[in-house]
Amino acid sequence: MLMVALIVGGLLLLFAGGEMLVRGSVGVARRLGMSELLIGLTLVGFGTSMPEMVTSLQALSDDAVGLSVGNVIGSNVANVLLVIGAACLISPIITHPRALARDGLFMVAATVLFAVVLWFDMFTRLVGLGFVAILIVYLTTSVILDRRKNSPAAVVHSGEAEVIETHEPLWLSLVLALAGIAGVVIGAKLLVTGGSDLARVFGISETVIGLSIVAVGTSLPELVTSIMSAAKGKADVALGNVLGSNIFNILAIMGVSATVYPFSVIGQPAASGAKPVDVQALEYAPGESLVGMQDMGALALSVFLLVLFAYTGRKLARWEGAVLLGAYALYMALSFNLLPHFGDLV
Template sequence: MTYLMVLGGLILLFIGGEALVRGSVSVARKLNISELVIGLTLVGFGTSVPELVTSLRAIGQDAVGIAVGNVVGSNIANILLVLGLAAVIRPILTNPRALARDGMIMLAVTALLCALIWFDMFTRPVGIGLLGLLLAYLTYSFIADQRRGSEAAAMHAAEGEVVEAHYGLFVGLLIALGGLVGVVLGARLLVDGGVVIARDLGISETVIGLTIVAVGTSLPELVTSVVAAYRGKSDVALGNVIGSNIFNVLGILGVTAVVHPFTLRGDIAVEAMSQGRASSIISSTDIGALILSVFLLMLFAMTGKRIARWEGAVLLLAYVLYFGLLFDLIPVPGIIPYG
């Protein structure tokens, strides 16, 4: 029964996330909002709503490992799994100039996330600061793209155009609301089922968050990126992943910390230590995988002007390797000290 809950949660998250994005985009088009704004905000934020609702549900259940593991695992999955699969289907053409700004911002945001994890700084003021940074990023991106008509602007506009949604205002609203309900119900089933499975099998909740939950909440990005690559709009797939990773850190962790400040240490360290992990429930292996995934993305995207099929295969292989490390199939000494 528990496994059916998780499966049902994954299905509802996927269907609900897709409906929310398509309904919102349809309403935006009816209101004559530009494809640039749609791509920069609705698509990036919409595909991250499953992560947001899931993390809020998890933090409300005191399942901190699932809440934070969901964000960290989703960012890793977005690059290694989503982009890797998209590149294997069709090589992803890249425009280094278009990726320069958002790519550098993603690097900075990833470094910020690692620092917050290392120093365990998920307080309400920090959450407000993260949301402020997200607002500043969106404002700057919109103003810069409008003024210069840059390659980045074309990429963001294409992200909006790749979503086929022309339902009209009323139908679009109904679809968006239905999608939001589906996401909320799906997050509830996924988190509650994930907690039970972790306890029954003696698996860390963090591992559940980094794997099952993270992959499940990344399904909207997976579908969007694969469809974009299949249609030959591969730069959209890359832009979608970069934008989603920025939203995940600044938006999701920001909102979560504002609503319910939390710690990665303290009493919850018992769970981590019982699983052979560091005193922080996010281990050095997780941080290393996050840093490596961003490094590989920037390396492949900025050299050769495309992510080739073999490079996509490397990303997928790295994701398989990460799973092996998570489930202790490959022993790795801890770097973060206990206590």
């Protein structure tokens, strides 16, 4: 079972590489005198999203568009329904609406923008550069606003960095960061290869593989960081980390991906000489979108539930965490056709 070994090995390397990259880069930044605020706003967000970034780029370089886009959508859904749901079960999350308002509203806006671009299939190099430019403006504005006294958001972003404990000397932090990059790159290659093979062997679309196995694997850094935050009594930091990660996933990953490899989410006929593919088994025929309404509906539902639970009642209770986890289980069951789709019941 070579493909299973590739997938498991890829997931392990992505997880270990992502952890080393975050720890090493944060350690280097602290040794160079970077503030906890800036570390939390930039390095933690970039570091925890690096597995998704490299995996999506690797998938596009292998013409696995469905796996690349599915990875981003699935990671954002998993960040909310799985990561926050699991953190809530460990410890109820006390929320501070004022501290999370800016990032929360910006995440909603970024998600709406992504849905529009996806609907009109506009992942061109110009749009990709636009996504990156929006992210840079957001980060610059956040740093300026958070440096003001009594900024509630600054507490959350600084807390994201403080959760990462580093005591290594500069040279060891550099080694960890470089080793983390190597682990993420190799892990992404193994995961994309194994995931593509799995899709072909079992007749599952690459998009579903990206939405599930790949997305969960690349979301492991966020899961670990959020659980650590909840265990240390900084559950609001866990929520802030997920908001930031979802913003990075859309603007940074899709932006860089479209800039490097402009792509289309409309299924294309198989190239001459390519292996025959059972279109019905893969669900997406040429001319149809690789991303279905069910997937975008899951993304919209996750955002709605997060906003509803986080900004009402000032607490994410354990029962709300159970609802999020239940919604994720239902989505995975529908994705793998373990339950009848709504259209099949009509």
